[in-house]
Amino acid sequence: MIGNGQSTRDASAPLLSIRGVETYYGKIVALRGVDIDVNPGEIVTLIGANGAGKSTLMMTICGDPQARNGTITYDGVDITRMATHEIIRRKIAQSPEGRRIFPRMSVLENLQMGAITADLDHFDEDLERVFALFPVLKSRQSQRGGTLSGGEQQMLAIARALMGRPRLLLLDEPSLGLAPLIVKQIFEVIGELNRNEGLTVFLVEQNAYHALKLAHRGYVMVNGAITMSGTGKELLAREEVRAAYLEGGRH
Known part of the structure; x- marks a missing residue:
């Protein structure tokens, strides 16, 4: 190194x-x-x-x-x-076993957490990218993560990881x-x-x-x-x- x-x-x-x-x-x-x-x-x-x-x-x-x-x-x-x-x-970004989203945060807030390590100049672009991959998340932006179905939570966990541009x-x-x-x-x-x-x-x-x-x-x-x-x-x-x-x- x-x-x-x-x-x-x-x-x-x-x-x-x-x-x-x-x-x-x-x-x-x-x-x-x-x-x-x-x-x-x-x-x-x-x-x-x-x-x-x-x-x-x-x-x-x-x-x-x-x-x-x-x-x-x-x-x-x-x-x-x-x-x-x-x-x-x-x-390096991880979508962990059991999803481990932030249940009390909204979908959008979870995605914002995933973007902490990324260049925020690209946040809107990255948001549209994950919404294109998982359209259901776009319609649930303001919904708390813990109220999503298991499948939706898994999508959110992957989308959150992708927001870091790994x-x-x-x-x-x-x-x-x-x-x-x-x-x-x-x-x-x-x-x-x-x-x-x-x-x-x-x-x-x-x-x-x-x-x-x-x-x-x-x-x-x-x-x-x-x-x-x-x-x-x-x-x-x-x-x-x-x-x-x-x-x-x-x-």
């Missing part, structure tokens, strides 16, 4: 590189030597059963908790020991608890952002079928360790993936 904090990343290097990361909760090992790369312009997904450590990895990338061992490099800079607010300022969007279980039609809509928006804007996306998801169909590449996590990797198509075709995560291959 150069003294003024600018990136030293090689243009061909991953935007996000995770090497040998181990994370603990007290004495309990949550992540076991995790290696993952996310290249610029990719959608990369991490699948695994509930409790496998997927959300812990997302939180570790954002610095809470911090990795005890290993390194996390973003845009050529080691962010392993950085505070969360410093990481977010580097244009280069890397971290999505943690965006389909959790949602109706199939809403899930389809959300995954279509993720694909559109990647195709039309080149947005890099790291997606943690229990819905392996939708995630692997969408992703350029994927990883499988079991008990805090990466056990498989490949293109989305390759992993969809793997018999052990289909048996464990695709209801015995019925999709």
Whole structure:
């Protein structure tokens, strides 16, 4: 890292590189030597059963908790020991598991919170961008976030993350608890952002079928360790993936 904090990343290097990361909760090992790369312009997904450590990895990338061992490099800079607010300022945005919107704030106020790290000169433009992606939010601008449906809250959580103009969007279980039609809509928006804007996306998801169909590449996590990797198509075709995560291959 150069003294003024600018990136030293090689243009061909991953935007996000995770090497040998181990994370603990007290004495309990949550992540076991995790290696993952996310290249610029990719959608990369991490699948695994509930409790496998997927959300812990997302939180570790954002610095809470911090990795005890290993390194996390973003845009050529080691962010392993950085505070969360410093990481977010580097244009990494997260839509966390469980949405975690501000329930007493209006939709518009939630979106304003997401724009804190962005150039406010573009606020109106960015607002119209997320309203075009999620039209229902435009009609609910003054409505409190906590009164939205689960699907609408998920849309708001993603839109709030996008208001920060991220280069890397971290999505943690965006389909959790949602109706199939809403899930389809959300995954279509993720694909559109990647195709039309080149947005890099790291997606943690229990819905392996939708995630692997969408992703350029994927990883499988079991008990805090990466056990498989490949293109989305390759992993969809793997018999052990289909048996464990695709209801015995019925999709």
